[in-house]
Amino acid sequence: MMEKADLFRRLPSVDELLKTTDIAPLTQEHGRLGVTEAIRAELEAVRARLADGSLDGARFDAVLALLSEAVSARAAKMDAGSLRRVINASGVVIHTNLGRVPLIRDAVERIGECASGYSNLEMDLEKGERGCRDDHARHLLSRLFARQGVGEAAAIVVNNNAAAVFLALSALAKGGEVIVSRGELVEIGGSFRIPDIMAQSGACLREVGTTNRTRIGDYEAAITENTRLLLRVHRSNFEITGFTERPDLAELVALGRRRGIPVMEDLGSGALVNMADFGVPGEPGLCDSLRAGVALVTCSGDKLLGGPQAGLICGAPDLVGRSRAHPLFRALRVDKMCYAALEATLSAYLREQYERIPLLRILRLPAAGIERRCTALAEAARRFSPEVLATRTMIGGGAAPGKSLPSFALGLASVRDGARDLARRLRQQSVPILSRIEDDRVLLDLRTVDDADDRYLAETLAGMEA
Numbered sequence: 001m002m003e004k005a006d007l008f009r010r011l012p013s014v015d016e017l018l019k020t021t022d023i024a025p026l027t028q029e030h031g032r033l034g035v036t037e038a039i040r041a042e043l044e045a046v047r048a049r050l051a052d053g054s055l056d057g058a059r060f061d062a063v064l065a066l067l068s069e070a071v072s073a074r075a076a077k078m079d080a081g082s083l084r085r086v087i088n089a090s091g092v093v094i095h096t097n098l099g100r101v102p103l104i105r106d107a108v109e110r111i112g113e114c115a116s117g118y119s120n121l122e123m124d125l126e127k128g129e130r131g132c133r134d135d136h137a138r139h140l141l142s143r144l145f146a147r148q149g150v151g152e153a154a155a156i157v158v159n160n161n162a163a164a165v166f167l168a169l170s171a172l173a174k175g176g177e178v179i180v181s182r183g184e185l186v187e188i189g190g191s192f193r194i195p196d197i198m199a200q201s202g203a204c205l206r207e208v209g210t211t212n213r214t215r216i217g218d219y220e221a222a223i224t225e226n227t228r229l230l231l232r233v234h235r236s237n238f239e240i241t242g243f244t245e246r247p248d249l250a251e252l253v254a255l256g257r258r259r260g261i262p263v264m265e266d267l268g269s270g271a272l273v274n275m276a277d278f279g280v281p282g283e284p285g286l287c288d289s290l291r292a293g294v295a296l297v298t299c300s301g302d303k304l305l306g307g308p309q310a311g312l313i314c315g316a317p318d319l320v321g322r323s324r325a326h327p328l329f330r331a332l333r334v335d336k337m338c339y340a341a342l343e344a345t346l347s348a349y350l351r352e353q354y355e356r357i358p359l360l361r362i363l364r365l366p367a368a369g370i371e372r373r374c375t376a377l378a379e380a381a382r383r384f385s386p387e388v389l390a391t392r393t394m395i396g397g398g399a400a401p402g403k404s405l406p407s408f409a410l411g412l413a414s415v416r417d418g419a420r421d422l423a424r425r426l427r428q429q430s431v432p433i434l435s436r437i438e439d440d441r442v443l444l445d446l447r448t449v450d451d452a453d454d455r456y457l458a459e460t461l462a463g464m465e466a
């Protein structure tokens with residue numbers, strides 16, 4: 001007991017530590033308050049260990065000697081924030097938990113240019129007067145639309161597709177009814193449920209048909225004088241197979257025209273090119289819907305479009321205009337960084353430089369090249385009984401349900417604590433590595449890993465215990 005009390009007394013004070021030659025210079029980088037907080041936290045941790053007996057006299061001096069290093073590491077960690085780069089080797093391309101998709105490099109440059117100083121976000125440089133932020137991106141989108149045979153279509157940008165759906169329903173259907181098939185009452189990623197968004201918007205959901213079959217007649221029979229929209233929702237994250245039926249978009253549009261009710265579509269992904277050319281067949285494109293006569297289409301900016309988090313509302317100028325004029329637009333609008341990134345992405349589409357857009361490049365990577373990279377990496381991972389395995393990369397992210405691309409992964413076995421533990425240790429690296437587990441092996445699918453990171457992967461695996 002006596003000894004323990006001695007050790008407590010021998011702990012230096014915060015002020016003493018702040019003056020030591022190792023710790024004093026840290027205030028330059030982390031600030032005096034930051035270093036003080038880090039010292040307090042370290043001393044607290046040592047006291048706790050002394051109190052519970054996990055630190056005793058034998059190792060006390062060693063711990064004291066390392067105190068300044070511990071303070072330095074803690075100070076760095078405490079003011080670093082928590083958002084960081086990770087390596088996605090999980091085998092899911094559009095991974096919502098990992099920030100969905102990497103941005104095109106031009107986007108990062110444009111963000112740097114436009115955000116590190118002032119920008120013309122809401123300034124008409126011609127007239128020298130206040131302009132509209134929604135002028136940005138609009139011209140690029142309308143050129144892309146025109147190229148794909150879409151007539152006049154307006155477009156605005158909001159925070160994400162959930163916001164786009166919410167705004168459009170609020171602006172166009174509040175107090176009225178919206179007809180939706182029971183087969184499309186989807187939930188996406190937990191908190192986005194069509195019936196809930198509908199309720200929040202003040203529109204009344206009118207469900208028609210059944211889970212597996214809805215006919216055009218079901219929509220028609222449900223139309224009343226209160227009907228404001230016919231809503232079509234893309235089944236982004238599930239498929240209904242077997243005895244199924246739903247009307248073509250064209251049929252729905254024809255019905256809407258006949259009865260004077262606009263068709264709105266929550267498209268989910270919003271591809272701007274024919275995704276079949278990128279190995280993802282059967283995924284509807286934004287322009288397909290607009291050409292089919294859908295009056296209002298909403299989609300995400302960061303799914304198959306490959307841009308920043310955003311929601312696009314596109315279509316008939318009067319309906320887009322009503323959404324723009326709704327007070328909620330102000331709450332859901334995007335900032336200069338989003339416009340900068342979206343414009344950079346759309347510019348690449350206009351220039352047909354698809355290989356510059358990371359998402360499209362990832363989708364097009366030939367499996368043979370991925371296999372070669374896995375084989376090279378296996379060399380560095382010898383300790384983990386590596387195997388190069390043919391696998392499939394999921395498109396993921398509430399886009400293209402069940403669709404996948406052929407790929408290769410490096411399978412690793414851990415003799416220490418099994419696959420879960422190895423996956424955890426990979427996540428704890430200086431750049432965390434996200435893998436997936438299959439048959440008690442850790443799989444690293446390299447399709448979604450930038451090849452510039454292969455070296456880091458090799459060095460990390462070579463330095464880890466099996």
Ligand SMILES: *Cc1c(COP(=O)(O)O)cnc(C)c1O
Pocket residue numbers: 160161162163188192233234235236237266267268269299300301310311397398399
């Ligand atoms: C992903 C998705 C949403 C939500 O889009 P966010 O951009 O994540 O807000 C809404 N509807 C559909 C059909 C989707 O696929």
